[in-house]
Amino acid sequence: MTSDxxxxxxxxxxxxxxxxxxxxxxxxxxxxxxxxxxxxDGPLSIPELVEETGYAKSTISTVTRKLTRIGMIHRRSSxxxxxxxxxxxxxxxWFVVQDVFRQYVDxxxxxTQRTFERALDDLEDLDGDRSDRRREQIADLAExxxxxxxxxxxxxxxxxxxxxxAIEQSDLD
Amino acid sequence: MTSDxxxxxxxxxxxxxxxxxxxxxxxxxxxxxxxxxxxxDGPLSIPELVEETGYAKSTISTVTRKLTRIGMIHRRSSxxxxxxxxxxxxxxxWFVVQDVFRQYVDxxxxxTQRTFERALDDLEDLDGDRSDRRREQIADLAExxxxxxxxxxxxxxxxxxxxxxAIEQSDLD
DNA sequence: TTGTTTGTTCAGCATGAGCCGAACAAACAG
DNA sequence: CTGTTTGTTCGGCTCATGCTGAACAAACAA
Numbered sequence: 001m002t003s004d005x006x007x008x009x010x011x012x013x014x015x016x017x018x019x020x021x022x023x024x025x026x027x028x029x030x031x032x033x034x035x036x037x038x039x040x041d042g043p044l045s046i047p048e049l050v051e052e053t054g055y056a057k058s059t060i061s062t063v064t065r066k067l068t069r070i071g072m073i074h075r076r077s078s079x080x081x082x083x084x085x086x087x088x089x090x091x092x093x094w095f096v097v098q099d100v101f102r103q104y105v106d107x108x109x110x111x112t113q114r115t116f117e118r119a120l121d122d123l124e125d126l127d128g129d130r131s132d133r134r135r136e137q138i139a140d141l142a143e144x145x146x147x148x149x150x151x152x153x154x155x156x157x158x159x160x161x162x163x164x165x166a167i168e169q170s171d172l173d
Numbered sequence: 174m175t176s177d178x179x180x181x182x183x184x185x186x187x188x189x190x191x192x193x194x195x196x197x198x199x200x201x202x203x204x205x206x207x208x209x210x211x212x213x214d215g216p217l218s219i220p221e222l223v224e225e226t227g228y229a230k231s232t233i234s235t236v237t238r239k240l241t242r243i244g245m246i247h248r249r250s251s252x253x254x255x256x257x258x259x260x261x262x263x264x265x266x267w268f269v270v271q272d273v274f275r276q277y278v279d280x281x282x283x284x285t286q287r288t289f290e291r292a293l294d295d296l297e298d299l300d301g302d303r304s305d306r307r308r309e310q311i312a313d314l315a316e317x318x319x320x321x322x323x324x325x326x327x328x329x330x331x332x333x334x335x336x337x338x339a340i341e342q343s344d345l346d
Numbered sequence: 347t348t349g350t351t352t353g354t355t356c357a358g359c360a361t362g363a364g365c366c367g368a369a370c371a372a373a374c375a376g
Numbered sequence: 377c378t379g380t381t382t383g384t385t386c387g388g389c390t391c392a393t394g395c396t397g398a399a400c401a402a403a404c405a406a
Contacts, residue, residue, distance in 0.1 A: 006307045009295045013311055016288040023281055027394060039310060046353065056396050061354060063394095084352065084403095093317055108196055115189040122182045134179045137212060138186055144266055147333045154340045160320045163340065167327045170339035200364060219383065229366045234384060236364095257373095257382065 010039050029055050030063050034072055034089060043076045043086035070103075071096050098156045106156075109149045116142040183212050202228050203236050207245055207262060216249045216259035243276075244269050271329045279329075282322045289315035 014035035021031025036052045037044060044052065049060045064087055067073040072093075076086045090096055116138055123135045155163060187208030194204025209225045210217060217225070222233045237260055240246040245266075249259045263269055289311055296308045328336060 004303060005299055006296065006304050009292045010307060012288055013292050013314070016285050019281070020285060023278070029394075038314075039307070047351080057353075058355080058397075059395055065354090091313070094320075105196070108192070112189050112193060115185055119182045119186050123179065126178055130177065131179050134183060134212070140264070141186070141211075147267075147337070151333050151336055154337065158340065160324050162343065163324055164320070164327065166339045166343035167331065167336065170335065170342060202364075220381080230383075231367075231385080232365055238384090 014039070026066075027063065029053070029059055030067055030072075033060065033063050034067060037073055037087055037089040038091075043088040045084050045086050049087070071099050094160055101152065101156050105152065109145070109152075113142065113145060113149065116145065187212070199239075200236070202226070202232055203240055203245075206233065206236050207240060210246055210260055210262040211264075216261040218257050218259050222260070244272050267333055274325065274329050278325065282318065282325075286315065286318060286322065289318065 014032060017035040017038070018028050018031035021034065022028055032053050032055070033049060036049065040052075046057060046060050046064065049055075049064070050057050053060065055063075064073065068075055068087070071090055073087045073089050076088050119138050120135060120142070123131050123138070158166075187205060190208040190211070191201050191204035194207065195201055205226050205228070206222060209222065213225075219230060219233050219237065222228075222237070223230050226233065228236075237246065241248055241260070244263055246260045246262050249261050292311050293308060293315070296304050296311070331339075
């Protein structure tokens with residue numbers, strides 16, 4: 001731990017990353033680990049992360065596994081041989097968001113739409129004002145949901161630059 | 174509680190709404206309350222919601238307050254006079270999303286950007302390789318974040334139809 | 347071999363959120 | 377006024393989650 005005038009400034013930014021991590025459903029420790037790795041001079045091992053973050057070894061082990069699974073950090077394993085594993089941050093966060101979306105949200109939305117479709121099928125056979133109203137209500141819900149789904153799927157297949165350009169372009173009309 | 178052949182089908186849809194509510198950071202009970210109101214024949218009072226959902230009165234009171242605050246349901250108060258308050262669902266969910274975003278996420282992101290700017294200012298005065306590297310790293314982060322911010326802000330100022338059309342249009346190039 | 351370092355797993359503790367029932371306040375009906 | 381209905385607030389319970397320390401396994405060094 002060498003003397004470093006930039007440490008204080010960096011600390012503020014890492015705390016900000018911590019808070020953002022929490023907003024997006026990760027733990028504070030996960031944000032801290034990512035932040036430390038982001039500013040590190042190279043990949044860090046678990047003991048080094050323990051030293052830098054102050055968290056227990058077990059916490060670092062769990063957190064690094066989770067962050068690796070969602071692609072926010074990467075294992076630079078077997079570098080220089082040995083058992084020692086090192087972690088490096090993924091700097092393209094948009095890529096991470098897209099990947100997480102594809103794994104979780106997308107699946108959930110498809111399941112929901114399937115439920116709507118099945119409900120509409122079941123109502124097909126029924127007569128009466130009530131079932132007519134239900135059909136309409138569920139069809140409305142399904143349409144809104146499908147719109148969200150379409151929008152998010154399209155967003156996940158483009159870069160932020162492309163999306164911003166597309167919307168700006170359409171605003172010129 | 175009259176006999177209703179559509180109840181079974183509706184139940185599946187409400188459960189689906191419950192799960193979606195959880196995904197977006199609300200409680201299961203909040204999803205249930207919204208679902209019941211969505212399919213109700215008119216605004217419901219707290220005792221009626223207790224009857225329909227099975228939750229305790231205190232839970233309904235808390236949940237309706239929260240849903241009202243974020244605009245997912247509305248108080249149809251003082252209808253027919255008296256103290257009895259009734260709740261109706263907001264059917265335009267995109268509107269709700271936009272509103273919640275403006276209140277919470279937007280504020281959080283602006284705060285984060287302010288932190289980045291302050292950090293860059295502080296680093297201005299320092300010399301040396303390390304502070305040069307820090308400046309670059311933080312500038313990268315800030316740029317990514319600003320891109321997200323821009324994108325989301327733009328999304329919040331358009332309808333889903335407009336957004337989908339804009340992206341589809343740009344895909345034709 | 348024996349000792350050291352690295353990494354994982356697991357039981358236990360603390361904290362926070364959701365929900366409940368009870369107590370309370372407010373409005374109305376008789 | 378007394379009793380009933382509606383709505384809010386609060387203490388307490390339960391469950392999930394983050395974090396820890398300790399025990400364990402695996403690789404290396406002596």
